[in-house]
Structures are given as C-alpha cells and as structure tokens.
Amino acid sequence: MKKQIYLLASVALMMGSAFAFVQSLDWKIAEGYAVKFEAGDPSGEFSGLKGIIKFDEKNLAASQFSVTIEVASINTGNGMKNTHAKSANWFDAEKYPTIAFTSSAISKTATGFEAKGTLEMHGVKKEIVLPFTFSNSTFSANMEVNRMDFNIDDGKHPKMSPTIKVSITVPVTK
Amino acid sequence: MAGILAALAANIYNQIYFFATEIDYSNIINWGSLLSLNLIISLLAGLLYWLLTTLFKSRGAIVFNFVYSVGSFACVIIPIAITLPLTTPNPELFPGLTVPMVFFPVIAWMTIDPLFKKN
Numbered sequence: 001m002k003k004q005i006y007l008l009a010s011v012a013l014m015m016g017s018a019f020a021f022v023q024s025l026d027w028k029i030a031e032g033y034a035v036k037f038e039a040g041d042p043s044g045e046f047s048g049l050k051g052i053i054k055f056d057e058k059n060l061a062a063s064q065f066s067v068t069i070e071v072a073s074i075n076t077g078n079g080m081k082n083t084h085a086k087s088a089n090w091f092d093a094e095k096y097p098t099i100a101f102t103s104s105a106i107s108k109t110a111t112g113f114e115a116k117g118t119l120e121m122h123g124v125k126k127e128i129v130l131p132f133t134f135s136n137s138t139f140s141a142n143m144e145v146n147r148m149d150f151n152i153d154d155g156k157h158p159k160m161s162p163t164i165k166v167s168i169t170v171p172v173t174k
Numbered sequence: 175m176a177g178i179l180a181a182l183a184a185n186i187y188n189q190i191y192f193f194a195t196e197i198d199y200s201n202i203i204n205w206g207s208l209l210s211l212n213l214i215i216s217l218l219a220g221l222l223y224w225l226l227t228t229l230f231k232s233r234g235a236i237v238f239n240f241v242y243s244v245g246s247f248a249c250v251i252i253p254i255a256i257t258l259p260l261t262t263p264n265p266e267l268f269p270g271l272t273v274p275m276v277f278f279p280v281i282a283w284m285t286i287d288p289l290f291k292k293n
Contacts, residue, residue, distance in 0.1 A: 080254060
C-alpha cells in the first residue's frame with residue numbers, strides 16, 4: 001500500500017512539475033515598457049505594445065515572441081509631427097495599424113540572446129535578427145531599422161537619416 | 175503693467191483650457207512660467223518702444239504697433255513647432271492652449287497703452 005502511495009505521489013509530482021514547466025514559459029508585459037526610436041529629428045516612442053512572450057533561457061527551443069505595436073500610438077512630443085507620421089506619407093496608420101514581430105528561433109549569444117524572426121511594418125515583411133538581453137524580469141534590445149526597407153519615405157526629407165535606432169525595454173511579470 | 179495683465183489673462187485661459195480638456199500641461203505651462211515669460215516679453219517690448227520712439231519720434235508708436243503685431247503673429251510657429259517631453263500627454267492639443275497666449279502680451283499692451291498717453 002505504501003509503495004502504491006509513493007508511486008502515486010511521484011507521478012503527481014512529475015505531472016505537476018511538467019505543468020509548472022509549461023506555465024513558466026509565459027510572461028505578461030508589465031507597465032513601464034518603452035519602445036523608443038531615434039532618428040535625430042524626429043525621435044520619440046510608441047506605446048500600445050501587446051502580444052505573447054514565451055521565454056525560458058533553459059528552453060529556448062520552446063521560447064517565442066509574437067508582439068505588436070499600435071502605429072497610432074506614436075509620440076514624437078509634437079502634435080503636428082505625430083499627425084504627419086501617422087499619415088499616408090509615412091506609416092499610413094489607417095492602412096497598416098500595427099507593427100508586428102514574430103520570432104521563428106531564439107538562440108543564445110556571447111552577450112545575451114538573439115531572436116530571428118519577421119518584422120512587419122508598413123505592409124512589408126522582412127527577416128531580421130533582434131539581439132536582446134534578459135535580466136531582472138526585463139527584456140532589453142537595441143537595433144537599427146532601415147526605414148527604406150519598409151518603404152517609409154515621403155521623398156521630401158532627404159536629410160532625414162534612413163537608419164532609425166530603436167531601443168526596447170520591456171519589464172515582464174508571470 | 176502689460177506683462178502682469180497678460181500673465182493674468184494667460185492664467186485664466188490656462189484654467190479654462192484645463193477645465194475643458196482635462197489635460198495637464200502644468201510641467202510646462204504654470205503660474206511661474208506664464209508670469210515670467212509675459213513680464214520678459216513686455217519688458218523687451220517696452221525697450222523696443224523706447225528705441226523706436228527715439229528713432230522715429232511721433233511715428234515710432236505706429237512702427238512699434240506694426241512690429242509688435244507682426245512679431246506676435248510670427249511667434250505662433252513656436253508653440254506649433256516645439257517638441258514637448260515624451261511624458262507630456264496629448265501634444266496635439268498643446269497649440270490650442272499656447273497659440274492664443276502668444277497674442278496676450280500685445281493685446282494687453284494695446285489695451286492699457288491709451289492710459290499712459292499724454293493729451
């Protein structure tokens with residue numbers, strides 16, 4: 001009888017730990033996240049970050065990011081520039097309301113991690129590699145995006161840098 | 175005097191705008207900033223008035239009114255073009271608060287100017 005109880009308990013423990021393992025991959029985006037961009041003038045940030053974050057540094061094969069940002073949430077600190085950025089000349093927020101990133105593979109690097117995946121912006125999909133770190137329940141990433149790759153240009157601002165620096169900080173909770 | 179009057183009008187307008195939109199721009203627009211800005215503008219206007227009346231005598235006041243009005247109108251671009259801190263909510267509504275305020279010093283000046291004229 002004792003043997004059967006031990007067997008049952010160990011099976012329950014194994015099942016419980018397996019369930020806990022599956023659960024531990026999921027993270028929720030917490031308040032205080034920042035998706036900032038810098039191109040000299042304009043610079044600013046996006047809010048409206050949503051999506052699924054599955055991450056465990058010990059189980060990268062099962063980890064995955066599928067996140068979106070609302071284009072209409074752009075804030076450059078200037079109302080006129082915000083309106084202009086959302087217009088058909090730039091992001092065309094009405095036609096392309098979100099910027100999406102979906103990872104296909106996450107791997108470890110010397111400095112942290114990198115997520116290979118598809119960035120969809122302004123109706124253009126492009127394979128990118130997003131280097132990031134994860135510490136104290138916060139994801140941090142810095143990358144450069146060439147807006148010309150996504151046809152984001154009205155042809156009237158030749159002095160504006162084609163490369164935009166993007167810095168992302170996303171605190172997460174279980 | 176014109177500076178104090180303009181600052182008072184700007185503060186009343188600021189309160190009305192906050193009541194209407196419930197958007198708080200007090201980190202940029204507040205009693206202190208409005209009073210100091212209106213006083214500085216009015217002092218500079220006084221200096222310009224003295225300079226122009228010295229240069230053009232009786233026509234100086236006419237030239238001054240023209241320069242002050244056109245200058246105020248040109249300054250409308252400042253609140254429209256300004257980049258606010260990213261923590262400031264609804265930057266789209268900021269010009270609605272500040273563009274009218276640009277004209278307050280010149281309006282205040284022209285309102286009280288006749289009181290200081292010698293017959």
